[in-house]
Amino acid sequence: MELLPSGKVAACTAKHEGRVAVLRTNVNIAPPFDYETETPPEVPGDYCVAIWDTGATNTVIAATVAERLSLPQIGLIKCQTVNGERDSAVYLVSLFLPNRLCLPAVRVCEGDIFGADVLIGMDVIGSGDFAVTHYEGNTVMSFRIPSKKCIDFVVEEYAGTPRNDPCPCGSGKKYKQCCLQ
Numbered sequence: 001m002e003l004l005p006s007g008k009v010a011a012c013t014a015k016h017e018g019r020v021a022v023l024r025t026n027v028n029i030a031p032p033f034d035y036e037t038e039t040p041p042e043v044p045g046d047y048c049v050a051i052w053d054t055g056a057t058n059t060v061i062a063a064t065v066a067e068r069l070s071l072p073q074i075g076l077i078k079c080q081t082v083n084g085e086r087d088s089a090v091y092l093v094s095l096f097l098p099n100r101l102c103l104p105a106v107r108v109c110e111g112d113i114f115g116a117d118v119l120i121g122m123d124v125i126g127s128g129d130f131a132v133t134h135y136e137g138n139t140v141m142s143f144r145i146p147s148k149k150c151i152d153f154v155v156e157e158y159a160g161t162p163r164n165d166p167c168p169c170g171s172g173k174k175y176k177q178c179c180l181q
């Protein structure tokens with residue numbers, strides 16, 4: 001599923017002072033809208049705390065968020081939880097990430113979240129480019145949708161190594177037969 005209409009590109013960055021153990025940002029949630037026929041709504045004032053979780057398959061919202069926004073339920077899915085399988089409500093929402101990056105219609109399910117109102121899962125993260133860096137000890141998370149290029153630190157660091165030279169990783173093999181592949 002495309003989360004942004006084709007031709008649109010959007011990005012957001014969250015800079016932290018120091019190193020953080022959990023990637024948290026504020027997000028805003030509102031009912032879904034149609035990018036083709038409606039203008040994006042103003043960013044709703046009431047924000048939620050979101051955790052960006054590469055270990056989560058789907059984006060999840062807490063029941064309190066669905067209740068507060070009176071979101072219409074669009075279905076039920078079976079979810080595995082620590083207490084076994086349970087039915088979880090599914091909603092369609094617009095998700096306002098930092099820098100007013102707005103995804104107009106994201107399917108989210110309801111679940112219990114520890115320490116946040118929203119879990120941003122790989123359904124969102126995986127639809128674009130996502131980077132986490134710790135330059136000079138500060139965590140910076142950046143996200144762009146849709147994906148525009150591959151970031152590869154191996155290529156970046158070993159650039160300029162002749163193909164037939166020993167591989168910089170120390171394997172003893174030629175670069176072309178090792179990390180260049």
Ligand SMILES: [Zn+2]
Nearest residue numbers: 167169178179
């Ligand atoms: Zn190598």
